[in-house]
Amino acid sequence: MFKKILIANRGEIANRIIQTCKKLNISSVAVFSEADKDSLHVRNADESFFIGPSVATESYLSLEKIVEVCLKSGAEAIHPGYGFLSENYSFVNQIEREGLTFIGPPSESIRIMGDKIESKIFAEDSGINTIPGSKEIINNFEDAKKIAKEVGFPVMVKASAGGGGKGMRIAKSDADIEDAFNSSINEAKSSFGDDRIFIEKYIEKPRHIEIQILADTYGNVIHLGERECSIQRRNQKIIEESPSSFVDEYLRNEMGEQAKKLSEEVGYTSAGTVEFIVDQNKDFYFLEMNTRLQVEHPVTELVTNLDLVEEMIRIASGEELRIKQEDIQFNGWAIEARIYAEDPERNFMPSTGRLKVYIPPKVPSGDVEGIRNDTGVQEGDEISIYYDPMISKLCTYGVDREEAIVKMQKALNNYVIKGIQNNVNFLSSIIRNKRFVSGDINTSFIDEVYPEGFSSKIDNNQDAFLCSLVAVYLYVKEQSRLIKKRSSNIFYEKSLVTKVGSYIYELRTYDRLENLIIEYEDSVISLESKWCPGDKLIDISIDNDLYSFKVEKIILGYLIEGLGFSDKIYIFTKQAFDLSKHMIKKEKKLDEKIIKCPMPGLVVSVNISEGQKIEMGDKLFTVEAMKMENIIKSDISGKIKKIYCAEGDSLASDQIMIEFE
Template identity: 40%
Template structure:
């Protein structure tokens, strides 16, 4: 077994690999960019080496620097994690040439499976079911369109060298094809350096089911059952679970054996995932193979009790697989939720900023536990524009799916993140939808459940208002002295004391009035409703509210005027307004077209002099590895473009000026 390995990655996967290595007595070396000097993965390893600037192309994609770091520190092997260089056959070969074990498949397997078109041809020879499509080398746009017409709409355009949902578009009719192809090719060349695409029939109401496979250097290969990854936004996974609901033993065996056949066709070694598109009637088609450890591997670990990173290390060291196919068992049900810095209500636009608060449910680590958290950041850290938007992975396990769902809801309820937009509330709503809770799964679930996911009411105003008042009272109570004339408890010799709170809920301003009766007791008036009010606070964050006969436990985190409220029903962001300080503020900023985050200008969809309407797409930006379309905030006329295509723009920068 290796004595020291280098982890050529960052974030939660680097922390995850380091934890297993430590348990096995293997020393670890971290590499880091200038942006990650104080990152969690750097602290998790025994040694760390700086390899370049913040952008991945200047650090985590600089494989010669990584190899130099491995040699300088005496590492015997390199674990690539996922993303970055994990599926780069040239890097895997460079490791071998440098005398380093690559903790992954052989370079030839990466190459064969890395190009989707080539992998389809290999799978056809191996007898693995394929969805109808075009996987040819000729990339003439006119030919591609003819092939799409032949296959029949809707079709799916996919970057041949892609992954993670990048360079992928569903095209519903011929009129949309040209624009979708151009966008796919742009995204593909920026993400993978290769703009080749393939075209496939777009299966209606498909399920995304993947099989975890493992091969060793002794010719053995097994499958560790399946995962259902159907819940996706922008072709990227949101919730993953194992086993797949409704999977019969016969179908599980068929898919597992097909996945093993796919792996053996390329002489596969190490951890890999064979992904299938499945019809509702159970028919399935090979989609692609990911030649690395997957983001969602923890759900497989949870139901099998196996540490897949340990398996990787043992196989890379030349050992046989720890278990035979007949020895593998699964127990219970596991679900993973990807917690990301993004705004679901704004088209899942990635967010950047500091994690002012990052509080997690009680959790354990590794292969089995009711709740597991894999995170590469903590409270006080920042999510930068340079890397993926994922903050953490929350994994729950239960004896059955119903128990796992209940534990997921409780874990998401107890996850409190403040400082930037996240998808935590969205994930909780998603897991509670009729479709997901009832296991009616397909890749269109989010769109089908749009009303429940995007139009659902938030935290009731009376709860968030009462929480803000409770926080204010708790802060004042901690500041009180024994001097009766300095007390701010509202005592009056006669009558009631009243106090006004002006709050901005994000949907408008609200006045809340707190009344303290002379004879005792308090009352809140919120939006004209009078509510009997009492509160019991522990510090300034934890409060037990009594609103009429309803008792509610809340948490409040305050940063200046801004307060974040978390309750069992949901969460809310509130700004407490000083009516004098904010007097005269109007809509000076309304109607400006600004960058929602740092990024690069890809294209402008309107020119000076063009009349545009509210909601019309006006610009395309690239940020955090994805393209984002920005729409007109109002009707008007484009007066001036303030940037050129290719320019880097900062967060909040005005992109173009509108008149009228």
């Protein structure tokens, strides 16, 4: 067994690997860039080394610097985590030449499987089901257009060296090809240093299901079942689960055997994942092989009770697999939700800044209650523009899917993040959605369920009334504390009016020590909670139904978040509400003559010129942020008076980009 391991990564995955190193009594060595000098993984590691500027190409993507630190530190092996250099053939080759151990597959396996075109040809030759498409690199837009027509729209334009949803674009017609081609090339080059592109048929409404494998150097290969990864935005997974509600025992075995066969054919060792696209008829096609530890590996760990990082380390150190295929048992259900620093209400634009408040759900010791939160940050940390915007991976485990969903909903409702935009409410909305709960999902789920985009504002009477009840409870308890009138024998009666958007409720309240009674129309409702003024979370029983919400006091009311929504509930006395109807409201005027940058980023292209007339929806700029390209389109029509930025400029959030006449 190794005595010292260098972790060539950052953030939550670096911390995850450090955790297993500690369990195995292995010394851990961290590397860090300028942006990460105070990061959690640096503090948690036994040793840490500075490797350069914040830009990934000069730090985490520098082969020479990482190998140099490995040799300098005396580490015997390198664990790459995921992303960065984890699937870089040249990096692994250099490690092998230096006589060091790479905790992962051989370089040749990475070379073959890391190239999307070569891996597809290899899989097809190995008897694995594959998707129709081009088998050669596409060098220019005209060739891309021609091949797309031959394959038949819709098509997926993909980076050959891609992964993690980057360098991938769907083109549904001729009109989409140019933007898809250019964006895929640019994104692939910045993320992987490799801008080779190919095209394949896009199978509509498929499921994205992958098989986890483990292989040692003695020829033993096993699979650990499937992960359902169909909930995606921008071709990047955001919710995963194991097992899949769509996969039966026969399909699991068929996919598992093909994954094992491919692994054997390519000479694979370590943990790896074979990804498949599965259509509605349960026909499945090879998508790619990820020659590394997957982001979503925790759900497999939870249902198999295996530590995949430990298995990788043991295999790399020369040990034989301790388990056989017949030993694998799948118990319970696990779900993972990726918490990202992004704004789902602005087309998932990345968000940067300081984590002013960071309170993840309470994680019991040993996952006794089935909650796990793999994170790389803590309160006060900075979310940087330079790297992937993931904050954490929240996992829940239950005896069945229903229990895992219930636990996930509560965990998300208790996840408090302030200072940056995040996707917690969006994830909560998905988990609550009837289609998700029933298992009716595919890779187009988000586009189908949120065709106009996501909004956290309350848009139905049921949620508006529920939040009104909670807000009134908070209000009455705070008022009771202020006037210090507490008695279990006396009711204090008060008439209140709540306003949630266009929803208005008149409620009569009776407060006593142990609970609050609310009358509304013909209903009498009992509310109980141990909440105290100042608490950011409330667990509340409403007629014996339990709920969890995040709460924040605002002027004239409360901001309440949970179950996928975040909205302001205003509270008035009956008299104050009647008087408010006669007050003149000030209307905010939007400045329609300017367009601002929606997030911090680098201007990759400027697609307009001064004096040009544009229409609503026209492409204006391409801005790169957190390794993803974002197309900025106009939300108004008009003539451009002045452009305030140029290609290569770094912009701050809300910085003015153009002005209209």
